[in-house]
Amino acid sequence: MPYPTLVEEITGHSCVNLGCANGGIDTYLQDPDLMNIARQAERAVVQVMGAQNLSNRYFRVHPRRNDRFVEPTILLIKAFPEADFSEINFNKHLLQTLYRISPRRCNLVVEELKLTWVDRMREMLRGFKRRPVLLWLRYDNTRGADESVGLGPNPLLVDRKMIQKLGDDAAELVEIAVKPAGATGEMDRMSFGALETPAAAHLIGPRFHGRIATRLSAVFPPGPE
Template sequence: MAFENPGDGALNYDPCRYGASKLLFRGPRRRLEGRFAVFFGSSETYGKYIERPFPELVGDRMGMRTVNMGCVNAGIDAYQHDAFLQDVAGKAQVAVIQVMGAANLSNRFYSVHPRRNDRFIKPSALMRTLYRDLDFSEITFTQHLLRSLEEHCPRSYALVVDELKAAWVARMRSWLGSLDCHTVLLWLADHAPGEGDGSSDPRFIDRKMLAEITPLVDRLVEVVYPVPAEAEPSDGLVFSELEAPAAVSTPGVSVHEAVAEALVPALQRIIA
């Protein structure tokens, strides 16, 4: 079993903040000047349970500073509304943006926390009209929300999914269009775009949606990794016993190595 236990087994992510941003990032803190690449994304970019995530590996291979601004369970909203991070991207030579799912963003049916995007805040009046008999008071996370919506009324759930897809494309187009730097879009998942079961991340994103935003980026890099064996964590993860259930579905060191290997040539061509 790929379980490493230094001390209590949990990694020290050395959390830090940058400038006026209210988001908490993985450390160590890096200088935001000179020649550097910035990485935006969710838990995989952050490197949950990984000692050296792919932003760090890319920096080693390219001999340049990389700034990891991935956030655990982040969605587009965490980044799009953060003016400081827009400025950071403008200073960087290139921004690598992980494709994040469509579930964790505010839309016409429900709102999420502006920074912790996996947190469900409240349903809209439209949502309450569609789901008159559903009690939202016990729901805290978007995963729980969507599961409840689908079980309660599949027909209405389909309308919510369509709304999330449309909102995701519009939000991504707006965000990418506002970034004043070269950009690389990273698809990182255990399935190709549009081939997931509807519940796997990046949730609800298909090939058609990506085609609508790829004209706004310099390159799209796709990394599809094999699904770990059932109830068996991936290679080289570092976690405590309490974290073991969550670590089971987390891509391991070999996946981060594969991402770095795929990203480096694309970044070298852009920077050159």
């Protein structure tokens, strides 16, 4: 069971999981109905999302499936005239390609993404009537990292300086180091189809969902008797 369900069992509060597959910050900011549901919560939790899935000055992402690369802007085309963008479908692949061409020029795009991430996170957090809890799941470097192209572990491109820039926009920061199920040997405790095995290996397993639920439950007010 995912951690929102476990939090509900522990605290007695009704918990609504608004997580969107392949959705980033833009998915939520562009969906007023979804954000309205979240803003009415007695206590909201915003999980830190990677910075690679944001439309910015260099490229555009799909409005809902934010992990998908839609098109480069003229700024990116000028910065990487040797790049062929026609066969790139995902943002991570885009950044890997740019890094292999030129780490120095790729860093310009990375810094743009980091600045954009801070601005969009501030916009999201400040939209709540009550400051939400910020949940930062820091993936262990043994899995989910791609150091060969300088992207680091999930959530991609997010570092402590970026979190600190959010200041008091969040009521509290819950930070937990996690490892994917493929590294912890928990895949036999998960349900998935044969074709989903590679994806399941990169997800966190039951042990860490339980750990997250325990930590989050401690910041919730007492539930109904």
